[in-house]
Amino acid sequence: MMKKSGICLIALIFLFTGAAFAGSPQKGGTLVFGRGGDSVGLDPAYETDGNSFMVCDNVYEALVAYADESTNLEPGLAESWKISDDGKKYTFHLRKGVKFHDGTPFNADAVVFSIGRMMKERNVKFLDPKMKIPPQERPPEYWVSMEMDDTIGSIEAVDEYTVVFNLKRVEAPFLANMGMDFADIISPTAFLENPKEFLRNPVGTGPFKFVKWVKDDRIILEKNKNYWDKSGGPYLDKVVFRCIPENSVRFLELKTGNIHICQFPNAADIPMAKKDPNLKLISQPGMNIGYLSFNHTKPLWEDVHLRRAIAYAIDRKAIVDNIYQGMGQVAKNPIPPTMWGYNDDIEDYPHDPELAKKELKKAGYPDGKGLPEITLWSMPVPRPYNPEGLKVGVAMISDLSKIGVKARIVSYDWGTYLKRQREQPEDMDLFQLGWTGDNGDPDNFLAVLFDGLASPSVRTQWKNEKYHDLMLKGKQTVDQAKRAQIYKQALKLIHDEVAVISVAHSTVIWPALNNVANFKLHPTASVRMKNVWLE
Amino acid sequence: MSSSGRSNHKLWNQKLMLPYILRRILIMIPTLLGVSIIVFFMLHVTPGDPAELLLGERATDEALLQLREHLGLNEPLYIQYGMFLKRLLKGDLGETIWTRQKVWIEVKQRFPATIELSIAALIISCVFGIFFGIVSATKQYSILDYLSMIGALVGVSMPIFWLGLVLMLIFSLHLGWLPMSGRLSIGIELETITNIYSLDALLTGNWAAFKDAVWHLVLPAFTLSTIPMAIVARMTRSSMLEVLKQDYIKTARAKGLSRFAVTMKHAFRNALIPVVTTIGLQFGVLMGGAILTETIFAWPGVGKWMYDAVMQRDYMVIQGGTLFIAAMFVTINLVVDVLYAVINPRISVR
Numbered sequence: 001m002m003k004k005s006g007i008c009l010i011a012l013i014f015l016f017t018g019a020a021f022a023g024s025p026q027k028g029g030t031l032v033f034g035r036g037g038d039s040v041g042l043d044p045a046y047e048t049d050g051n052s053f054m055v056c057d058n059v060y061e062a063l064v065a066y067a068d069e070s071t072n073l074e075p076g077l078a079e080s081w082k083i084s085d086d087g088k089k090y091t092f093h094l095r096k097g098v099k100f101h102d103g104t105p106f107n108a109d110a111v112v113f114s115i116g117r118m119m120k121e122r123n124v125k126f127l128d129p130k131m132k133i134p135p136q137e138r139p140p141e142y143w144v145s146m147e148m149d150d151t152i153g154s155i156e157a158v159d160e161y162t163v164v165f166n167l168k169r170v171e172a173p174f175l176a177n178m179g180m181d182f183a184d185i186i187s188p189t190a191f192l193e194n195p196k197e198f199l200r201n202p203v204g205t206g207p208f209k210f211v212k213w214v215k216d217d218r219i220i221l222e223k224n225k226n227y228w229d230k231s232g233g234p235y236l237d238k239v240v241f242r243c244i245p246e247n248s249v250r251f252l253e254l255k256t257g258n259i260h261i262c263q264f265p266n267a268a269d270i271p272m273a274k275k276d277p278n279l280k281l282i283s284q285p286g287m288n289i290g291y292l293s294f295n296h297t298k299p300l301w302e303d304v305h306l307r308r309a310i311a312y313a314i315d316r317k318a319i320v321d322n323i324y325q326g327m328g329q330v331a332k333n334p335i336p337p338t339m340w341g342y343n344d345d346i347e348d349y350p351h352d353p354e355l356a357k358k359e360l361k362k363a364g365y366p367d368g369k370g371l372p373e374i375t376l377w378s379m380p381v382p383r384p385y386n387p388e389g390l391k392v393g394v395a396m397i398s399d400l401s402k403i404g405v406k407a408r409i410v411s412y413d414w415g416t417y418l419k420r421q422r423e424q425p426e427d428m429d430l431f432q433l434g435w436t437g438d439n440g441d442p443d444n445f446l447a448v449l450f451d452g453l454a455s456p457s458v459r460t461q462w463k464n465e466k467y468h469d470l471m472l473k474g475k476q477t478v479d480q481a482k483r484a485q486i487y488k489q490a491l492k493l494i495h496d497e498v499a500v501i502s503v504a505h506s507t508v509i510w511p512a513l514n515n516v517a518n519f520k521l522h523p524t525a526s527v528r529m530k531n532v533w534l535e
Numbered sequence: 536m537s538s539s540g541r542s543n544h545k546l547w548n549q550k551l552m553l554p555y556i557l558r559r560i561l562i563m564i565p566t567l568l569g570v571s572i573i574v575f576f577m578l579h580v581t582p583g584d585p586a587e588l589l590l591g592e593r594a595t596d597e598a599l600l601q602l603r604e605h606l607g608l609n610e611p612l613y614i615q616y617g618m619f620l621k622r623l624l625k626g627d628l629g630e631t632i633w634t635r636q637k638v639w640i641e642v643k644q645r646f647p648a649t650i651e652l653s654i655a656a657l658i659i660s661c662v663f664g665i666f667f668g669i670v671s672a673t674k675q676y677s678i679l680d681y682l683s684m685i686g687a688l689v690g691v692s693m694p695i696f697w698l699g700l701v702l703m704l705i706f707s708l709h710l711g712w713l714p715m716s717g718r719l720s721i722g723i724e725l726e727t728i729t730n731i732y733s734l735d736a737l738l739t740g741n742w743a744a745f746k747d748a749v750w751h752l753v754l755p756a757f758t759l760s761t762i763p764m765a766i767v768a769r770m771t772r773s774s775m776l777e778v779l780k781q782d783y784i785k786t787a788r789a790k791g792l793s794r795f796a797v798t799m800k801h802a803f804r805n806a807l808i809p810v811v812t813t814i815g816l817q818f819g820v821l822m823g824g825a826i827l828t829e830t831i832f833a834w835p836g837v838g839k840w841m842y843d844a845v846m847q848r849d850y851m852v853i854q855g856g857t858l859f860i861a862a863m864f865v866t867i868n869l870v871v872d873v874l875y876a877v878i879n880p881r882i883s884v885r
Binding site: 030032037040041046048137138139141144145147196199200214215216217218240242243244245246248249252253255256258383412413414415416418419422433434435436448455456457459 | 590592594596605606635644645700708711714721833839848
């Protein structure tokens, strides 16, 4: 009798202590992340694809960091920073005692080196007079497309732990840009050892160290035991990024327990994952927009009534329900609702064929009469913001036919599509495209996508003086509350003028094994393993 | 044929063999040059642009211009081809557009995976194909014959994609007997020498890794073997049937030799020539990588690599890769032709 109650007591103690431990981080273990493709390279300055950045996110760090599940800025390798009153001088105070994985110290020269190597004209000052930056292997794509050469004038190391960036112009999103992957800080020593091979032998300060890369198969990282931040992870001993190209096989590997997280499953597998007691779903509204725009260079689309008719005609809810299969939400603004500056006061254009017909009549095409057949360009490939461009296109065409507008789909291979779209050809009336945000700044959506007066590279080529002024004001105002107001006005203008039809924001849903704890999806799609553990 | 006659023939064959091989190797040069020209110009007339694909939605005019300039895509085609050829003469296949790596190194990393899978698939298809072929031929119009020929038909026509997934569902997910995808389990360490994992495991005496590598081979190799297996089976059957009708077979039987001895020693060896040709050709095809099998089973070989390169318009990979695969194909054909003479001394090389 005594024995029995003793066992019961021990069992009870175990039960309670066990319950207490669940939820607190556990050290050790190997986490296998299943993904669809291999990384291209691991030098953050030169990469352009998500599969490369997701490994970089764990090996490197930047001066500023994004918060766990948002793009709010937090101190990263810089403990603090100061912005001069004129907004053109940024002084970063660096964290002390941080070491790169190769044992060399992180300091001001490393920052000047990492960022300075992307500059066209290396206007930089090192503390160590012997430091030199070798010539670029190829143009640093992000740096060039973000027009950083027009923003940064010079970079100076003031002392061991202070770096000053002098800007050529006031650029409010600058700080957010410094948290992006391309601005990661690398070990100059490791880079200089073999600049051509650095992308395959990455050395940073991050929570995980690079160990091995088997092409098209796996990338292995191991815990950085000397990581500077002792308050949290890394908890895992190893992280393996495994490449399993076929979506359904990747999901089966998850079901068998061979991988812990399955990136981009087929939408059809989500309900199966929901039913499986061993799996859980991790989701996060993506920082993206899938849109339908007009060829604003064509006189036909100058009439706001015609544009509005299209907006009323398209049933976006049906598209999200049936083609996004619930992995998305209908958009009323071209920036995601989680972003500051989002204008919730805007009243969305409802799906209303009657209103659409009225607008069509106002435009001078009653029941579509007199309107030539229009083309609707649709992407041939799945994109993060649109799982099936062609199917969405077909749904849109059928909606348009209901108000008497005849339309046909045009599609090319992806490269040609992107190229021809930029040329705004005569045979393009409507086109689908989208965007995934880089840094959580509304400027990164609104100026890049819609300010046609700023650059011929802007894909929509919508040219509106008032909007252009707002965008400039937004860049040149440092105070975020004021900027938010500016962008709300800009969104109102986009809505009133129907510059674009915002279709949907896609939601990212990844199934994972139940024992994966504290894995949070980031809106920028970065994959961070620092605070993840296995139960 | 008298024994002295046979050895004379052999001698004559050996004397001719070396010049023959040399001549064939020389012929390879214009063949490969032709391949490179066709591939190069076909690539550049098909639409698409690697710079545009690399930069995606965020491409700006300036970024595109700089990248094209860097990649040499702004040069006229003949200059681009000239540069390719110039590098090739130095034994350099160039550098890939996406991964900024020597094409040759990328080939070296992936080709062993393809060799391993192809050889495993070829062994399976030869063993079963030849066995079923012989059984069918010796028991013509029997139920066995019908069964194996229906099996061959199914083997040829079964979609690889479907078969692969079904095998995975049965043997990996439900029965748990075999690993689903990849080449090696996570946690198994293997020191690589040739990058053919099963071979490396043997060379280093790593039995755990050997078992793991071989287990990983079973499903993809079987999936990949179905088509060549069916082709080999049909070829063996028809070739055997023809030989079995010959007079010397009847003579051999009349001499009192057992049916087995006649089939294997007299008939099979003579029936082997067309079978070897078929196997050689199939091997060449397999060496080019199997896009579907490699994709489904996450097998990091050249097939998937080339497919990705086409999708990404990585001209350097496509040019270098096809040239390499073409060279392999031509070489295997040569080896097969030489093998004829070894199998059947009556065939002489000319």
